[in-house]
Amino acid sequence: MALGLGHDFISKRLLIAGVVASVVPDLDVLAFRLGIPYASEFGHRGFSHSLMFALVIAVVGARLARSLRSAPKRSFWFLFLAVASHGMLDAFTNGGLGIAFLWPFSDGRFFAPIRPIEVSPIGLSRFLSLRGMSVLWSEVQWVWLPSLSAAVVAVAFRHYRALTLRSTGLPQKARQTGYLERWASKSAERPRKP
Ligand SMILES: [Zn+2]
Numbered sequence: 667m668a669l670g671l672g673h674d675f676i677s678k679r680l681l682i683a684g685v686v687a688s689v690v691p692d693l694d695v696l697a698f699r700l701g702i703p704y705a706s707e708f709g710h711r712g713f714s715h716s717l718m719f720a721l722v723i724a725v726v727g728a729r730l731a732r733s734l735r736s737a738p739k740r741s742f743w744f745l746f747l748a749v750a751s752h753g754m755l756d757a758f759t760n761g762g763l764g765i766a767f768l769w770p771f772s773d774g775r776f777f778a779p780i781r782p783i784e785v786s787p788i789g790l791s792r793f794l795s796l797r798g799m800s801v802l803w804s805e806v807q808w809v810w811l812p813s814l815s816a817a818v819v820a821v822a823f824r825h826y827r828a829l830t831l832r833s834t835g836l837p838q839k840a841r842q843t844g845y846l847e848r849w850a851s852k853s854a855e856r857p858r859k860p
Contacts (some may be wrong), residue, residue, distance in 0.1 A: 698710065707766055755812055
């Protein structure tokens with residue numbers, strides 16, 4: 667439902683790009699296969715989980731905004747949120763190494779002060795022998811899905827805010843975008859079921 671509501675605001679293509687972008691950081695599990703150690707800045711939870719990486723993806727997304735059928739600013743923030751929320755959620759897991767948020771300025775690994783998310787019940791050595799697949803699976807459950815929900819909530823929130831603005835008087839900017847007018851005319855056109 668939230669997806670449907672936010673449809674005008676976040677284009678289908680941008681939404682798909684966001685879903686893909688929120689998963690991309692974990693392609694770094696390939697590092698295990700390549701023999702790159704976990705603790706390396708190019709290992710799992712290294713550079714691809716950094717805020718810099720999120721920034722780069724967001725800038726690329728903003729430049730591709732036209733193909734994403736979206737405005738550059740909207741593409742930028744949506745994709746930044748999608749990628750950055752991945753690292754943030756990983757930081758709340760209770761296993762593995764921390765997140766290299768500040769790469770390339772620091773290869774320090776960071777965790778959140780509380781870590782309630784169960785990352786994996788099995789030991790590190792077994793996990794290494796499985797080349798990160800088990801961690802990948804737990805991240806599917808604990809990180810990818812919440813990242814996705816976070817994006818959906820953001821869409822729903824922006825839509826709700828737009829509706830609130832509508833009832834309290836439109837600010838200049840909302841008027842300029844024409845978003846609310848389009849939304850309003852669309853819902854008026856929609857045929858009612860008897
Ligand atoms: Zn991850």
